[in-house]
Amino acid sequence: MEDQMRISLDLANQALNIGEVPVGCIFLYNDRVIARGKNSVNETRNATRHAERNCVDEVVDKYKDTWHDVMSKVTVVVTVEPCIMCASLLYSLKVPKIVYGCNNDRFGGCGSVMDVLPLYSLECQLVAGVLKDEAMSLLKTFYAGTNPNAPLSKVKIKKK
């Protein structure tokens, strides 16, 4: 999953470069990327516009009547553990697999702060820690208040 995670990290880096909390996400369906999202809280002036939700909206737009079925077969690849709101959103949509990078120690809904999965009657495979250091470096850069447009010497993202 590292190759796919690098796509999400690239999206997170794009978010960082425009002053957003650097989180990126893709949805895979039949091994194809069908949605790409990044945090857009500042751009949209909407505190709930997280990367995962933006991907869900892309799937809703793209697949019309079949989007629920698509969601039930999607693999989510996101740089940071989904927050409680987004984890609940993904589980509500019966996503079968979530791959994430670093933990979300403040709001993580996949176990770091709370584990909301047991509330939903489904199995969801969770794969944590994929390229977690890269994901965490992006967050640290953001929260350190360094110039997000400056070269990120500590963050190496291999472009696809």
Place this chain on the structure above:
Amino acid sequence: MEDQMRISLDLANQALNIGEVPVGCIFLYNDRVIARGKNSVNETRNATRHAERNCVDEVVDKYKDTWHDVMSKVTVVVTVEPCIMCASLLYSLKVPKIVYGCNNDRFGGCGSVMDVLPLYSLECQLVAGVLKDEAMSLLKTFYAGTNPNAPLSKVKIKKK
């Protein structure tokens, strides 16, 4: 808050009559109703279209650039305790007060199953149990699988 809750119960009843899980919600701002929402999961074919989220979207549409400010002064009046996803959504938007009817024993995010408030750096006043029997009766009617279009002999909702 009973008068306001009856507006939400009326919305929940409307949801029941079209085969939706009967949950209704209003947002109050300066004592005025600025948003009315009901569960619309079936109608929209979107498992995450809960009453509270529909109200949030109405505020986003209505108040454009000031909607975050409005949300930080809103009182939410909802017939059923918000689920974890919706509680997180409302807390993310810094809602200062939530009034609800019956508990949500499966997904409640305001204490019944989980209490997600401590994760958010804010105070939110929670008032539980307002006309809870009426709210619960609607849910029981729905889950009993009775004809939602039949007269609801056990549910008395005083129209405003």
